[in-house]
Structures are given as structure tokens and as C-alpha cells.
Amino acid sequence: MSGKVKVAVLGATGMIGQRFVEMLEDHPYFEIEGLYASERSEGKRFGDTLKVRDYNYKQETLDMKISKMDVDHISKACRIAFSGIPSELAGPTETELAQKGVAVFTNAGSHRMDPHVPIIVPEVNTDQFCSIKDQDTYGNGGYIVTNANCSSTGIVVPLRALNDAFGLNEVFVSTYQAISGAGYPGVPSLDIVGNVIPFISHEEEKMETELAKMLGTYADGEFKYAGFKVMANCARVPVIDGHTESLVIDMKESPSIEEVAKVLADFRGEPQKLGLPSAPEQPIIVRAEENRPQPIYDVFAGTPDRARGMASSVGRIRCSNGYYKMWVVSHNTLRGGAGGSMLNAEYAYKKGIL
Ligand SMILES: NC(=O)c1ccc[n+]([C@@H]2O[C@H](COP(=O)([O-])OP(=O)(O)OC[C@H]3O[C@@H](n4cnc5c(N)ncnc54)[C@H](OP(=O)(O)O)[C@@H]3O)[C@@H](O)[C@H]2O)c1
Missing domain, CATH: 3.30.360.10 (Dihydrodipicolinate Reductase; domain 2)
Structure with missing residues (x-):
């Protein structure tokens, strides 16, 4: 047991998802539980889906298998979901994950304008993190934090x-x-x-x-x-x-x-x-x-x-x-994408909000 927080990567075959995987290699707080995408990618080797071409993933990462997204499984196995899925899918999926107690850190735009969902860039507005306590799902540990476009x-x-x-x-x-x-x-x-x-x-x-x-x-x-x-x-x-x-x-x-x-x-x-x-x-x-x-x-x-x-x-x-x-x-896919969510999750970890 590493003692690290288990995380799911949603959209692991896409531009943002693969940046998440890059940033999660040897991460001091987080450990990848699973890589998730659509049923089109189910069973594929991560290394056979590469879109990021300027980073050398470790062999054990390249050999990981992609799973079809399964909200029930993710909510039992993971504390965090890093989301890089299309907006129309992210809306209902992220809500369901939060309802099931998962902390969702997302790149998708669907929840950015929700009444109690913050858009956080932690150099700018960590004071707005408190809005997650007003989300209906907060009582059971689930919430949604977005980063900006x-x-x-x-x-x-x-x-x-x-x-x-x-x-x-x-x-x-x-x-x-x-x-x-x-x-x-x-x-x-x-x-x-x-x-x-x-x-x-x-x-x-x-x-x-x-x-x-x-x-x-x-x-x-x-x-x-x-x-x-x-x-x-x-x-x-x-x-x-x-x-x-x-x-x-x-x-x-x-x-x-x-x-x-x-x-x-x-x-x-x-x-x-x-x-x-x-x-x-x-x-x-x-x-x-x-x-x-x-x-x-x-x-x-x-x-x-x-x-x-x-x-x-x-x-x-x-x-x-x-x-x-x-x-x-x-x-745009590091600072403006996966890196933004990663920094938000690191802040939550450091502040004991996970
Ligand atoms: N690119 C950027 O610079 C950027 C920056 C900030 C925010 N964003 C936002 O981040 C999100 C991801 O963007 P992206 O550029 O990474 O898109 P992308 O390259 O098109 O990747 C989309 C990912 O979503 C998965 N997906 C699609 N339909 C699915 C389904 N029905 N079930 C499960 N997974 C499904 C895809 O899996 P398959 O390969 O199996 O289809 C793929 O892994 C979007 O909401 C986007 O607006 C993007």
C-alpha cells in the first residue's frame, strides 16, 4: 500500500486525459487507480492510444489498459476523478460521481457556471474554494471543482x-x-x-x-x-x-x-x-x-x-x-487543462479537503 490517494482519469485517451497521466506519474500525493474512456477504447493499451508526443511515459504506464467508464466502480475505488471528457457527457457524469462521494476536478465546461461550483486557478482565487461546502453533495464527501477554459x-x-x-x-x-x-x-x-x-x-x-x-x-x-x-x-x-x-x-x-x-x-x-x-x-x-x-x-x-x-x-x-x-x-493542455485541475486537487489535499 502506497498510502497515496487513488484517482481515476476520465478521458484517458484524449489530449487532456493524457496530460493528466503525464502529471500523475510518480506523483507524491496521488496514484492512478484506472484509466477510463469510451467503449471504443475498452481494453486498449494506453501506449497504443498516444496523442501527447512531447513526453516519454514510463513503460508500466504505457502498458496500462483502458477501461470503459463505470461510475459505480470509480466511486467505490477512487477518492478523486480527474475529468477530461466532452462537456455534454461531463455534465451528468460528474454530477453522478459527486453524488456518490467522489471529489471531481474537471476541465469540462458544463458545471463552470453552476451556482456553488467554483472555477479555481489557485494563484488567483482559493478563497472561492469554500463554495463547495454549499454543494448538495458535500455532506457525503462529493463535490465538483472546475478550472477555467x-x-x-x-x-x-x-x-x-x-x-x-x-x-x-x-x-x-x-x-x-x-x-x-x-x-x-x-x-x-x-x-x-x-x-x-x-x-x-x-x-x-x-x-x-x-x-x-x-x-x-x-x-x-x-x-x-x-x-x-x-x-x-x-x-x-x-x-x-x-x-x-x-x-x-x-x-x-x-x-x-x-x-x-x-x-x-x-x-x-x-x-x-x-x-x-x-x-x-x-x-x-x-x-x-x-x-x-x-x-x-x-x-x-x-x-x-x-x-x-x-x-x-x-x-x-x-x-x-x-x-x-x-x-x-x-x-493550453497543461496550465490551461490537466495542470489546472492537478493544482486544484493538490491544494485540496494540502488543505485537508479530500
Ligand atoms: N484541449 C484543451 O486545450 C482543453 C483545455 C481545457 C479544457 N478542455 C476540455 O477538456 C475536455 C477534454 O478535452 P480534450 O481536448 O482532451 O478532448 P479529446 O481529445 O477529444 O478527448 C476526449 C476523451 O473523452 C473520451 N470520451 C468520449 N466519449 C466518451 C464516452 N461516451 N464515455 C467515456 N469517455 C468518452 C474519449 O475517449 P475515446 O478515445 O474512447 O473516444 C477521450 O478520451 C473537454 O470537455 C474540453 O472542453 C480542453
Whole structure:
């Protein structure tokens, strides 16, 4: 017996599920009980389903078998379910798991706007974790914690740092989102190679609401959304991994560029203070070069090794006409996906909420 918490990975043959498996190898708190997907994948060897191509899994992981998702079995065998399944399936499945006493940490969007379900990025809003106590299932140990969609996650940590230091009035964001954000096999190659698609279904609405929810508060049983405006334009670009985002920000105060860079680089949150295993030592890396950040160089930013791809890289910080401008790159399936849920579960473990 390892004494580690047993976890299920839902959607283990998909882009997010395989990042969960990567992050769970030799994890100090958690141990994989089972890898789950649809009946199409039942009985397959994990190594024969690989979508992640930049990480070498251990042989014993490659030899694990995929099981068909079975909520009854998972609820008996596991304390945690890490979820990387499509939204339409995640809605009822995650509710059922929580009802059966499982702590669900999910990437899917279906529960993000539920009244007592938090969207947590632990550098930003661990104070909202208390909302799980108002979920109907909390009494029997089950609850749902979501992380934000991948484009919101990349910028919410820098926005938290800037809001705390200088106050935000308005945020205009334009995204250049990687193909892996659409799951596997994602956007058809004939649509995306040599092209930019200025439409990602529901992405702009998600960014505008999720950022306001995360940067707001939870009190008296309800979320109060942050008061500043967010306006988003989202596009898909022919990049494999790593969302690039352009920010134009109106702030209440008028700091110098150097002050803005220092606030970002010095920012540390709860995961850093608690020393969580997947927490990047420096969550925001400020690049001084004139042509960074770029996904090709910066997508795996983050140290130590367990936190690779968990830092946001910010660069080209400028000010014109009273607006602050900058670019951000972050990993959409690590920081913006599985890594977000992993950090949330590590926080819950460390705080004794499991
Ligand atoms: N990709 C990103 O950057 C990103 C970021 C944040 C959040 N998300 C969210 O995370 C979730 C997973 O996304 P993804 O990109 O990993 O998608 P994906 O690559 O398409 O993977 C989907 C997974 O769900 C499984 N699945 C599908 N139907 C199922 C069923 N009926 N029963 C059990 N398992 C089933 C698939 O198994 P089979 O192989 O057996 O079909 C596969 O393992 C989605 O809700 C997505 O919106 C994605």
C-alpha cells in the first residue's frame, strides 16, 4: 500500500486525459487507480492510444489498459476523478460521481457556471474554494471543482497580479489559440494549415464570464462577479500547443512599465507559498526580448520539472494612449487543462479537503 490517494482519469485517451497521466506519474500525493474512456477504447493499451508526443511515459504506464467508464466502480475505488471528457457527457457524469462521494476536478465546461461550483486557478482565487461546502453533495464527501477554459487560465494570473497592484477598468483580449485546444483530432488539417479561423464556438462568451467569476468573490452562498469589463476576440491558428494572447488593459493607476514588469515577475500565489508539487516556482515569467513570448520557445515555461508548462510567459509590455499592452503565452493542455485541475486537487489535499 502506497498510502497515496487513488484517482481515476476520465478521458484517458484524449489530449487532456493524457496530460493528466503525464502529471500523475510518480506523483507524491496521488496514484492512478484506472484509466477510463469510451467503449471504443475498452481494453486498449494506453501506449497504443498516444496523442501527447512531447513526453516519454514510463513503460508500466504505457502498458496500462483502458477501461470503459463505470461510475459505480470509480466511486467505490477512487477518492478523486480527474475529468477530461466532452462537456455534454461531463455534465451528468460528474454530477453522478459527486453524488456518490467522489471529489471531481474537471476541465469540462458544463458545471463552470453552476451556482456553488467554483472555477479555481489557485494563484488567483482559493478563497472561492469554500463554495463547495454549499454543494448538495458535500455532506457525503462529493463535490465538483472546475478550472477555467484554456484561454482564460493563461491570462488570469497576470490579471490578478495587475488588479491587486493597480486596479483594472477594462481588459481587451485577442487570442491566437492552438489546434490542440479543440481536442483530438481537432480542426481538420485542410481548414487550419496556412490559415487563421476567427471563430471558436462560445469561447469569447466563456472568457468574458469566467474571468469575471474568478476575479470576483463568493459570499452569502453566491458568486459576485468582478466589476471590470472583459472583451474577447478568439481565433484558431496553426500552432500545435500553446495559446498566444494579446492584452490591452485600462488600469485605475498609471504605473511605469518597469513597475508593471516587477509586479508580474514578483507575483506569487497560494500554490507557491504551500509548495504544491505542480506549482511553478515563478508563475509569471517576464521576457525582456523584443520578440517574445512565442509558443515555440515558451510553451513549456515553468520549473521544477513537474511544473513544466505551468507558467505564463509575458512580454512586450508597453504603454500607449493610457492603455497597457502585452503578450502572453501559456500551455493550453497543461496550465490551461490537466495542470489546472492537478493544482486544484493538490491544494485540496494540502488543505485537508479530500
Ligand atoms: N484541449 C484543451 O486545450 C482543453 C483545455 C481545457 C479544457 N478542455 C476540455 O477538456 C475536455 C477534454 O478535452 P480534450 O481536448 O482532451 O478532448 P479529446 O481529445 O477529444 O478527448 C476526449 C476523451 O473523452 C473520451 N470520451 C468520449 N466519449 C466518451 C464516452 N461516451 N464515455 C467515456 N469517455 C468518452 C474519449 O475517449 P475515446 O478515445 O474512447 O473516444 C477521450 O478520451 C473537454 O470537455 C474540453 O472542453 C480542453
